[in-house]
Amino acid sequence: MKKIEAEKHRDIDFSGAKRGAVVKPEPGKTKISIRLDNTVLEYFRSAVDSAGGGNYQTLINEALLEHVHRRSTLDLVRQVVREELAPYTTSEGRKTSTPSARSARR
Numbered sequence: 740m741k742k743i744e745a746e747k748h749r750d751i752d753f754s755g756a757k758r759g760a761v762v763k764p765e766p767g768k769t770k771i772s773i774r775l776d777n778t779v780l781e782y783f784r785s786a787v788d789s790a791g792g793g794n795y796q797t798l799i800n801e802a803l804l805e806h807v808h809r810r811s812t813l814d815l816v817r818q819v820v821r822e823e824l825a826p827y828t829t830s831e832g833r834k835t836s837t838p839s840a841r842s843a844r845r
Contacts, residue, residue, distance in 0.1 A: 780795070
């Protein structure tokens with residue numbers, strides 16, 4: 740039975756064929772293999788199902804991107820706060836009074 744099925748494809752010319760993905764990957768994306776907890780997969784799959792369809796992998800990617808951007812924004816805010824507070828800290832790390840507090844005492 741299998742031989743008969745294979746015989747009808749024997750005359751196909753594969754000399755110009757190329758190995759690899761049939762669909763070209765999107766630029767800026769890399770295919771990887773990753774192990775996730777079943778709970779994580781179930782969450783994203785059910786989120787896609789409740790939304791009426793879509794791709795759970797895209798949803799995971801969006802969640803990761805959001806986390807990365809939120810972290811970088813948080814780090815930037817922390818850096819700005821440290822820079823703004825630096826003039827009010829002595830070399831020993833003790834806080835000094837703010838300029839407005841000093842002028843109010845005078």
